[in-house]
Every structure is written in structure tokens, then in C-alpha cells.
Amino acid sequence: MDRQFKRRLEARFGPRLTGPVRQRHDQTEIRIAAADVADTLRTLHDDPEFRFEVLADLCGVDTGTHMQVVYHLWSDTTSDWLRVIADGLSRDDPRVPSATFLWPGAEWMEREGYDMFGITFEGNRDLRRIYMPPDYTSFPLRKDFFLPDDAARSPGGGVRHMEQTHTPRNATSPELVRRTRA
Amino acid sequence: MTTTAQRPSADDPRVLLDQQLGVFEPVPPYPPRTEREAEFYSLGDGEMFINMGPQHPSTHGVLRVVLKLNGEEVVDLDPVLGYLHRGVEKLCENADYHQVISQVDPLEYVSSLFCEWSPVMAFEKLLDVEVPRRAEYIRVLAAELNRIASHSLFMGWMALDLGGLTPILWSFIERDEIVEMLASLTGQRMLFNYFRIGGVNGDLNHEFMSRLGDWMTRATEQIEANLALLNENEIFVRRMRGLGVLDRETALRMCVTGPNLRATGVPFDIRRAHPYSIYPELDFDIPTRSEGDCLARYLLRMDEIRQSLRIIDQCLNRMPDGPVMAKLPRLLRPRPGRAYAGIEGPRGQYATYAISDGTDQPFRMRIHDPSFIHLQCVGLLTPGNLVADTMAIMASLDPIMGGVDK
Numbered sequence: 001m002d003r004q005f006k007r008r009l010e011a012r013f014g015p016r017l018t019g020p021v022r023q024r025h026d027q028t029e030i031r032i033a034a035a036d037v038a039d040t041l042r043t044l045h046d047d048p049e050f051r052f053e054v055l056a057d058l059c060g061v062d063t064g065t066h067m068q069v070v071y072h073l074w075s076d077t078t079s080d081w082l083r084v085i086a087d088g089l090s091r092d093d094p095r096v097p098s099a100t101f102l103w104p105g106a107e108w109m110e111r112e113g114y115d116m117f118g119i120t121f122e123g124n125r126d127l128r129r130i131y132m133p134p135d136y137t138s139f140p141l142r143k144d145f146f147l148p149d150d151a152a153r154s155p156g157g158g159v160r161h162m163e164q165t166h167t168p169r170n171a172t173s174p175e176l177v178r179r180t181r182a
Numbered sequence: 183m184t185t186t187a188q189r190p191s192a193d194d195p196r197v198l199l200d201q202q203l204g205v206f207e208p209v210p211p212y213p214p215r216t217e218r219e220a221e222f223y224s225l226g227d228g229e230m231f232i233n234m235g236p237q238h239p240s241t242h243g244v245l246r247v248v249l250k251l252n253g254e255e256v257v258d259l260d261p262v263l264g265y266l267h268r269g270v271e272k273l274c275e276n277a278d279y280h281q282v283i284s285q286v287d288p289l290e291y292v293s294s295l296f297c298e299w300s301p302v303m304a305f306e307k308l309l310d311v312e313v314p315r316r317a318e319y320i321r322v323l324a325a326e327l328n329r330i331a332s333h334s335l336f337m338g339w340m341a342l343d344l345g346g347l348t349p350i351l352w353s354f355i356e357r358d359e360i361v362e363m364l365a366s367l368t369g370q371r372m373l374f375n376y377f378r379i380g381g382v383n384g385d386l387n388h389e390f391m392s393r394l395g396d397w398m399t400r401a402t403e404q405i406e407a408n409l410a411l412l413n414e415n416e417i418f419v420r421r422m423r424g425l426g427v428l429d430r431e432t433a434l435r436m437c438v439t440g441p442n443l444r445a446t447g448v449p450f451d452i453r454r455a456h457p458y459s460i461y462p463e464l465d466f467d468i469p470t471r472s473e474g475d476c477l478a479r480y481l482l483r484m485d486e487i488r489q490s491l492r493i494i495d496q497c498l499n500r501m502p503d504g505p506v507m508a509k510l511p512r513l514l515r516p517r518p519g520r521a522y523a524g525i526e527g528p529r530g531q532y533a534t535y536a537i538s539d540g541t542d543q544p545f546r547m548r549i550h551d552p553s554f555i556h557l558q559c560v561g562l563l564t565p566g567n568l569v570a571d572t573m574a575i576m577a578s579l580d581p582i583m584g585g586v587d588k
Contacts, residue, residue, distance in 0.1 A: 024307070024519065024521070025307045025521065026307075026456070027307075027520075027521070027522055029520065053434050054434065054437070054439070054450065055437050056437075056439075056524055056533060056550070057522070057524075057533055057535060057548070057550040059535060059548040059550070061537065061546050062546075070535065070548075072524075072535065072550075074455065074456065076455070079456070081456065081524065102435075103436070103437055104436055104558075105435060105438065105555055105558055105559075106437065107558065108555070108557075108558050109554075109555070116271075125218045126216045126218035126219065127216055128215050128216050128219060130263050130264065131263060131264040131587060132264060132267070133264070134210060134212065134215075135212075140269060141271060141272055145272075147269075147272060147273070147276065178539070178545070180518065180537070180540075180545050181518065182518075182520065182537045182539070182546070
């Protein structure tokens with residue numbers, strides 16, 4: 001846990017952070033608004049004080065109430081992983097600037113975010129589905145997409161028969177959508 | 183017996199001629215949806231599309247690659263994924279924290295222990311569990327054995343994709359010994375299901391130790407003999423040298439990690455860059471090469487096998503006594519929070535981002551697989567080379583489709 005790092009982040013990004021800088025074990029986490037993603041990542045990458053040249057992971061999260069895009073970065077200036085959470089994306093039309101201008105290797109990770117959640121990464125040249133067939137209509141990792149999995153204790157367990165289609169239109173009830181304050 | 187007109191038998195090849203073959207067209211039947219799709223699926227002069235279909239001996243699993251060729255030269259390529267997509271991340275949301283270990287095993291099935299280690303580490307961070315030292319040593323020992331097995335298989339595959347049929351058999355002999363050893367330790371030859379949250383599932387036993395000791399005495403010469411088969415082979419070296427050169431800057435921008443990155447000259451190894459487990463106590467080097475071509479990636483993995491042998495040796499000498507599992511309740515309910523655990527797998531950074539909402543099922547289990555990222559580089563490195571070089575470049579990046587497709 002790098003306390004110095006927390007102070008440096010608060011000093012540099014203070015007004016842009018939408019929540020406190022949290023640290024736990026070997027991770028430091030900052031939350032920003034979706035619109036600030038491009039500037040923040042560029043600062044973290046280019047600034048000689050930070051030098052976060054390694055994008056370790058880019059993923060989407062559906063908290064049940066809204067969507068997030070989470071970036072994990074590594075730098076040799078600190079002993080912690082940095083987690084940047086672009087919070088507060090709406091579940092109806094989640095949009096966030098693409099990171100491909102800095103890391104072209106983020107292209108497929110963003111394609112996966114689009115495929116699984118429906119998050120539109122603005123600026124990604126190739127935002128099409130990557131795992132699901134191109135004519136698939138649902139976004140599988142969303143919390144309102146239920147697996148017809150009778151064996152598991154999911155909210156949809158035992159509710160629908162195996163052959164029934166499982167799209168968000170068929171979701172039985174909004175109360176069954178699992179939520180958290182992630 | 184009535185003499186009715188018979189339908190043609192399903193074995194009659196003439197039946198196929200009447201069917202439309204549109205399903206095998208490499209070009210998709212809808213207009214292009216993105217810039218890149220439009221750019222790729224428009225043919226220039228003298229170009230054609232060839233489908234390197236999901237069923238192919240050299241695609242390291244079920245991967246479909248649409249090649250745009252100008253004669254023998256590849257102009258562009260578009261990998262199509264998803265043929266092995268099993269929805270592991272979604273299934274993990276419906277599973278217990280313990281059940282997740284069985285779910286993630288078949289991701290990078292060749293190096294299962296790393297696939298288990300990463301989520302287990304993330305859950306241990308969520309639960310604030312400290313793993314006993316003996317368990318950590320056993321984890322490192324087993325994982326480094328798995329790394330050697332994975333790299334041995336890589337050696338065989340690399341040669342197989344170039345057309346050499348002997349090295350794959352030799353590498354399977356090598357791998358078989360290691361895998362039998364791990365079977366006597368974990369009970370399984372491939373999808374080990376050995377790591378547990380808080381430790382490992384069972385201490386070292388006599389059979390494993392005797393097999394390991396036996397193997398260690400022969401390991402170095404055996405590996406050197408395998409390498410002598412390929413390293414001095416003129417065809418192998420001339421085909422791989424200078425092919426698919428990835429430079430430092432491009433590799434970092436493409437989020438490449440692991441041996442592919444170290445072959446470009448960046449000494450980034452998570453075991454040293456962001457140490458975990460007992461790696462800070464162990465003495466090993468990070469091999470790095472600067473050429474960045476296929477040969478460098480191959481030779482680097484062979485260097486890593488030697489370093490893994492050093493690590494195994496140290497683990498055996500320093501193995502402490504103690505329990506192999508931390509005391510944990512059977513029903514695990516971590517407090518709400520988020521944890522990220524990145525480890526150095528044989529292919530690169532294998533990471534898990536786990537979100538807990540206080541229940542006994544993970545809220546989100548994001549699995550970051552290195553092979554997924556590295557496949558993007560195939561589209562970057564292949565244009566300008568021949569069709570046969572596609573296989574060489576793909577093999578040298580060492581993708582495992584189980585991990586790519588999750």
C-alpha cells in the first residue's frame with residue numbers, strides 16, 4: 001500500500017476524482033467520470049511523475065444500477081496496481097471514450113466490453129462483437145440477462161425452462177436483478 | 183415390396199452439390215458495421231479471401247482467421263473469435279467462490295495452475311486471508327512445473343506449425359513426465375483443480391517427491407537434448423529469424439506481456455515487477471532478448487525453462503513445514519470490495535478482477551487472459567509475409583484458444 005502514491009494522485013487529479021482514493025492490499029483505486037477518461041489516461045501515461053505505460057486490463061462492470069469501465073494500470077513509479085474506475089455510465093446507453101488512442105491493444109478488450117455489456121467505446125475503429133455471433137441481440141454479462149441455470153442459485157434459477165430464450169426482454173422482474181455498490 | 187422412388191443416401195456425395203455453400207463464405211453476409219470491417223472486407227486488385235477456418239491443425243484451438251491474400255502474400259487478416267466461448271465469467275457469477283476454481287481451470291488448459299492461482303489470489307485479497315508459507319512454496323513448485331510443461335508444449339507446437347513432426351512427440355514425452363508428476367500430486371493430469379482459497383488441496387506426497395527427484399536429475403540434459411534438435415536446425419532457424427518482429431514501443435502499446443514482451447527487450451516480469459507469493463525470496467533471472475522476432479520468442483521461453491528449474495530447486499531445498507491450508511469457514515462471504523490479482527503465467531500476465539457484494543457468490547469475475555491480447559498482434563505482424571508465416575507468427579505468440587475465448 002503506497003501512501004505517497006495516494007497523495008500524488010490526489011494532488012494531480014483532485015478535482016476530477018468523483019470519490020476518495022481507496023487503497024487496499026496492493027491496489028489503489030480512483031474513480032472518475034466517463035468523460036474524463038481520455039484526459040486521465042493520457043496524463044497517467046505521459047506524465048513523467050506517473051509513467052503508467054502498461055495497461056494491464058480493461059473491463060466493463062454492471063453494478064445493477066449503472067455501468068462502469070475499469071482500467072488497471074502498472075507503473076514502475078509505485079508498488080501498487082492502479083485501478084481507474086470510470087463510474088456512472090447509464091445502463092441504457094453506456095458510452096465512454098476509447099483508450100485505443102493510447103493503447104491500440106485495448107481494441108479487443110473494448111470489443112469484449114461492447115459485446116458483453118453494450119458499452120460503446122467512442123473512437124474504437126472496430127467496435128463489433130467479438131465472442132457472440134454478429135446477429136446476436138443481447139448483452140450476456142449484463143445483470144438483467146439471466147442464464148437458464150437451474151442448478152445454480154442465480155436469481156433466474158428454476159424460473160425459466162432451458163429451451164426458453166433468455167434476452168433482457170424476457171427478464172421476469174427488475175427486483176431479480178442483482179445489485180451492488182461496487 | 184413397393185418400388186417407391188428412393189431418396190438419395192446421405193453418403194452420396196452428389197447430395198452436397200445441390201446445397202448452397204454460402205455458409206462457408208469468408209465475407210460476412212451483411213454490410214460492414216465498422217471502419218475496420220469496411221477496410222478489411224474490400225478487395226483490392228488481385229486480392230482474395232481465404233478462410234483459415236475454425237477447424238484447422240495450426241490455429242491452436244478453434245480460431246477462425248480470414249486472410250486477405252495477394253497470391254501467396256498476406257495483405258491483411260481478421261481473426262474471428264468466439265468458437266470456444268463458454269461464458270465462464272457469467273457462470274462464475276452464479277457459482278460459489280470455491281466452485282470458481284473448477285470453472286476457470288479449462289481456460290488456459292495447458293497451464294491450469296496459473297488459471298487457478300490468479301482467482302484464488304484475488305479471493306484471498308478479498309477475504310484478507312494469509313496463505314501458510316508451506317502452501318506458498320508448494321504453489322510455486324507446482325506452478326513452475328506447469329510452466330515448464332507449457333513451454334515444452336510450446337516448443338513442440340512451434341515446430342509442428344512449421345512442419346516438423348518429431349519435436350511435438352519429444353515435447354509430449356517431456357510434458358508427460360511432468361504431467362504424471364502433477365497427477366500424483368493433484369490427482370489430475372491436466373485440469374488440476376489443486377489450488378484452494380487459503381492454500382492447496384493436499385500436501386506433497388512420497389510418490390510426487392520421488393518422481394520429482396528422479397526427474398530433476400535428468401531434467402537439464404533432457405531439455406538440452408530436446409533443444410539441440412531444433413536450435414541448430416537450419417530450416418527452423420531460417421524460417422523464424424527476422425519473422426514477425428515486434429519492437430518495444432509497439433509491444434507496450436499493444437498491451438503485450440510475458441515472454442512476447444521480454445523478447446522485445448522490456449524486462450517486465452510480474453514476479454519481479456509486482457512480486458507476489460514467495461517470489462521475492464527466490465533467486466532467479468529474467469531472461470530478455472532484444473530482437474523481437476519469432477526465434478527470440480522461442481529461445482526466450484527455452485531460457486525460462488532453465489530459470490524455472492532453478493526455482494524448483496530452491497523450493498525443494500527451502501520447503502518449510504506447516505499447514506497447507508489456512509483455516510477458513512466453509513461458507514465464504516467476503517466483505518464487499520474489489521480485488522485485482524495479476525500473476526506471471528507462461529503466456530503473460532494472467533489476471534483476475536473480482537468484485538464481492540457480501541454474498542457467497544462473486545458479483546463479477548473478470549478474467550484477463552494474455553493470449554486474447556496477443557492475438558491482436560497477429561494482425562499487426564503478418565501483413566507482408568507469406569501464408570505459411572501466419573502459422574509461424576501465431577505459434578510464436580503462443581495463444582491458447584481456451585483462454586482467448588473464455
